[in-house]
Amino acid sequence: MRETIVTENLxxxxxxxxxxxxxxxxxxENEDVALLGPNGAGKTTAIKILCGLLRPSSGTAYIDGINVxxxxxxxxxxxxxxxxxxxxxxxxxxxxxxSYLGRLRGMRGRGLKSRINEVIKLVRLEGWAKVKIEKFSxxxxxxxxxxxxxxxxxxxxxxxxxxxxLDPRGMMEVREIFKETRKKKTVFYASHFLTEVAxxxxxxxxxxxxxxxxxxxxxxxxxxxxxxxxxYLKLTEATI
Amino acid sequence: MSEFEKLKIITKYEFLKHLRRKRLYAVMGIVIVxxxxxxxxxxxxxxxxPDDITAMAGMLSVSATxxxxxxxxxxxxxxxxxxxxxxxxxxxxxxxxxxxIVIGKYLACYVAVALIILLGYGIVCxxxxxxxxxIPIEVGTSFVLCLLFAGSVLSLTFFFSSISKGTMAxxxxxxxxxxxxxxxxxxxxxxxxxxSWFLLSRAGDAIIMVYPGFKAMMTAGMGIDMPMEALxxxxxLCTAAMATYLVVCFFLSLFFTRxxxxx
Numbered sequence: 001m002r003e004t005i006v007t008e009n010l011x012x013x014x015x016x017x018x019x020x021x022x023x024x025x026x027x028x029e030n031e032d033v034a035l036l037g038p039n040g041a042g043k044t045t046a047i048k049i050l051c052g053l054l055r056p057s058s059g060t061a062y063i064d065g066i067n068v069x070x071x072x073x074x075x076x077x078x079x080x081x082x083x084x085x086x087x088x089x090x091x092x093x094x095x096x097x098x099s100y101l102g103r104l105r106g107m108r109g110r111g112l113k114s115r116i117n118e119v120i121k122l123v124r125l126e127g128w129a130k131v132k133i134e135k136f137s138x139x140x141x142x143x144x145x146x147x148x149x150x151x152x153x154x155x156x157x158x159x160x161x162x163x164x165x166l167d168p169r170g171m172m173e174v175r176e177i178f179k180e181t182r183k184k185k186t187v188f189y190a191s192h193f194l195t196e197v198a199x200x201x202x203x204x205x206x207x208x209x210x211x212x213x214x215x216x217x218x219x220x221x222x223x224x225x226x227x228x229x230x231x232y233l234k235l236t237e238a239t240i
Numbered sequence: 241m242s243e244f245e246k247l248k249i250i251t252k253y254e255f256l257k258h259l260r261r262k263r264l265y266a267v268m269g270i271v272i273v274x275x276x277x278x279x280x281x282x283x284x285x286x287x288x289x290p291d292d293i294t295a296m297a298g299m300l301s302v303s304a305t306x307x308x309x310x311x312x313x314x315x316x317x318x319x320x321x322x323x324x325x326x327x328x329x330x331x332x333x334x335x336x337x338x339x340x341i342v343i344g345k346y347l348a349c350y351v352a353v354a355l356i357i358l359l360g361y362g363i364v365c366x367x368x369x370x371x372x373x374x375i376p377i378e379v380g381t382s383f384v385l386c387l388l389f390a391g392s393v394l395s396l397t398f399f400f401s402s403i404s405k406g407t408m409a410x411x412x413x414x415x416x417x418x419x420x421x422x423x424x425x426x427x428x429x430x431x432x433x434x435x436s437w438f439l440l441s442r443a444g445d446a447i448i449m450v451y452p453g454f455k456a457m458m459t460a461g462m463g464i465d466m467p468m469e470a471l472x473x474x475x476x477l478c479t480a481a482m483a484t485y486l487v488v489c490f491f492l493s494l495f496f497t498r499x500x501x502x503x
Binding site: 048077081088091105 | 328329
């Protein structure tokens with residue numbers, strides 16, 4: 001199976017602070033990989049580099065064989081992403097927002113309209129499609145973020161804390177959406193929710209102080225450390 | 241999908257932003273209030289309209305200059321806002337070049353400002369026709385210079401927006417640059433009888449100084465010991481200065497936006 005997300009010795013300094021230290025990872029097609037780590041471990045930095053929002057200090061990243069640093073636009077055409085807690089233009093409705101982002105990705109006409117309806121239904125925002133986003137709660141914006149990531153049916157999803165700000169029902173729904181999409185997509189997913197990760201992902205990458213501590217299957221980590229929680233605590237104990 | 245197609249989409253949705261925000265209508269309101277205060281204020285205080293139509297045209301065109309300055313309020317948040325308000329997390333991971341995004345935003349802002357300038361000059365023309373029964377040719381020159389000035393103010397605002405962390409800082413820095421720094425240096429150079437056409441505030445004054453009657457009125461009303469050359473405006477040099485600000489600041493804003501990281 002070919003590798004769809006590859007990072008090679010990614011290093012990122014913010015001034016003198018080392019946020020990511022020779023981070024190398026290979027994710028195969030249709031794999032679901034969670035990126036775990038304490039606050040400030042470098043998860044969001046890795047995701048931002050993959051989404052072309054940051055330039056690495058050294059190293060490089062590939063999405064579907066395309067160098068993200070050199071051919072950002074081409075690489076991102078295959079990606080649906082949620083980075084941090086995104087905000088939307090408050091003067092647009094969710095339908096207009098999705099229409100804007102869909103058009104920028106080359107979608108148009110009836111195809112775009114029906115896909116917008118599909119994703120709005122999927123994230124349960126049907127009653128809010130024509131309401132301006134300025135009236136949305138944090139959780140509703142997170143649902144819309146999910147909708148825009150799925151809108152163009154990308155083969156690769158890069159998600160930074162997609163369940164952040166959602167109520168328990170919302171978190172459960174996000175998990176269900178993943179379960180549906182996981183068979184057809186490569187998912188790279190940063191999270192703090194270990195239970196959720198254990199249920200949704202095939203593999204786990206644990207990162208701490210910018211360094212990759214382990215990259216293994218959930219089953220194998222459970223075997224070695226008795227549970228994913230123990231693995232996480234053991235491998236990030238320097239911070240705890 | 242071509243970058244041109246993407247540019248059209250960015251411009252359309254950015255323009256929609258201006259149409260839906262109150263500031264477009266607020267600046268339009270200010271332009272109308274300024275013109276009405278001159279049209280109604282003069283007779284109300286028993287002052288006749290000037291005999292020279294170009295003096296009146298200059299007075300009324302001041303409103304359009306305000307419109308150009310209004311560009312600062314449209315453009316202050318266009319780039320800095322994407323970073324400060326985190327909307328860039330949605331827009332920048334799309335397969336669109338940052339250059340296309342900046343150009344689209346610029347075009348949308350420019351169309352919004354041009355609408356206000358059109359309104360301002362529309363009122364000037366209607367007023368002059370109503371009062372004097374004619375429109376002097378200088379109105380056309382002033383209109384073109386005003387459009388150019390608006391473009392250069394927009395570029396300058398885009399530049400500050402591309403290097404500022406926040407939208408407020410971008411807006412304040414642009415206004416400070418035009419009104420305080422440029423304006424003060426302009427005043428000092430005028431007093432010292434030195435050329436100052438290269439300053440944006442000075443170049444912008446050409447918008448109303450193209451009216452001979454208005455210039456004469458200003459000269460007579462100065463009442464301070466100042467070299468007469470200070471009120472001489474070389475339209476060609478002023479145009480060149482504004483065009484330079486427009487191009488240089490715009491390319492600088494492109495350069496910084498392309499390099500800027502979404503931290």
